[in-house]
Amino acid sequence: MRALIQNEKLKKLTILFAICSCAIIIPVAVISGIVRASSVSSEDEKPVPQETAQVTEEVKVSDADVTSKGFKIENRDGVTFIDGILIVNKTYSIPKDYDPGDLTEDTQNAFEDMRDAAAEDNIKLWVQSGYRSYERQKELYERYTAEHGREYAEAYSARPGYSEHQTGLSFDVNEAGTKFDETREGQWIEAHAHEYGFIIRFPEGKGDITGYEFEPWHLRYVGKELAEKLRQSGECLEEYLGISSEYQ
Numbered sequence: 001m002r003a004l005i006q007n008e009k010l011k012k013l014t015i016l017f018a019i020c021s022c023a024i025i026i027p028v029a030v031i032s033g034i035v036r037a038s039s040v041s042s043e044d045e046k047p048v049p050q051e052t053a054q055v056t057e058e059v060k061v062s063d064a065d066v067t068s069k070g071f072k073i074e075n076r077d078g079v080t081f082i083d084g085i086l087i088v089n090k091t092y093s094i095p096k097d098y099d100p101g102d103l104t105e106d107t108q109n110a111f112e113d114m115r116d117a118a119a120e121d122n123i124k125l126w127v128q129s130g131y132r133s134y135e136r137q138k139e140l141y142e143r144y145t146a147e148h149g150r151e152y153a154e155a156y157s158a159r160p161g162y163s164e165h166q167t168g169l170s171f172d173v174n175e176a177g178t179k180f181d182e183t184r185e186g187q188w189i190e191a192h193a194h195e196y197g198f199i200i201r202f203p204e205g206k207g208d209i210t211g212y213e214f215e216p217w218h219l220r221y222v223g224k225e226l227a228e229k230l231r232q233s234g235e236c237l238e239e240y241l242g243i244s245s246e247y248q
């Protein structure tokens with residue numbers, strides 16, 4: 001009988017404990033759920049490509065893999081991503097066999113949106129030179145060097161394996177030429193390209209940092225958020241990320 005009473009007491013205690021625990025656990029769960037939900041929504045505002053988000057979790061990063069501005073440098077199969085942005089310049093090359101075959105879908109779609117908007121202002125835009133394979137870049141660079149000499153070629157043309165054209169994220173719009181910025185088309189690009197996620201990759205006066213002279217026709221797709229940020233700050237991509245562009 002005594003044992004039965006004790007048992008009953010134990011049962012009551014257990015139930016009481018269970019209720020108390022729920023009273024604590026449920027609000028904690030709800031709060032942490034809210035916290036998690038709010039951190040997800042702020043992540044969503046930053047358009048991080050799905051591919052980037054997944055790899056970020058897997059790759060361990062040491063201090064050596066960080067730029068002078070604190071951005072994470074990742075090497076994925078020979079391709080460099082800094083803060084999730086694919087980077088090709090004179091410091092960071094791209095493998096010979098990296099071959100998207102054409103402009104990436106995002107780049108092409110953004111170009112078409114920009115072209116249509118320009119047409120409404122009676123500005124005609126077209127892609128003069130888009131994706132280029134390693135072999136095509138090799139031909140161009142060699143021809144450029146033969147025609148203009150090495151110094152000139154280095155200022156305007158990338159060595160094979162160092163061209164952004166191989167990424168499918170860059171293209172030359174209309175007529176590539178040093179006076180493009182003085183044309184109506186060039187001025188429209190200068191004023192509006194960022195609205196479609198593009199940057200003039202080699203801006204005026206930044207040759208020492210980008211490694212290339214001013215190329216108002218060479219656009220690089222970086223997405224609207226970063227394009228807007230760079231426009232506000234006036235920085236080129238190398239300055240913003242804290243990286244160099246020099247052949248090693």
Ligand SMILES: [Zn+2]
Pocket residue numbers: 165170171172217218219
């Ligand atoms: Zn170009």
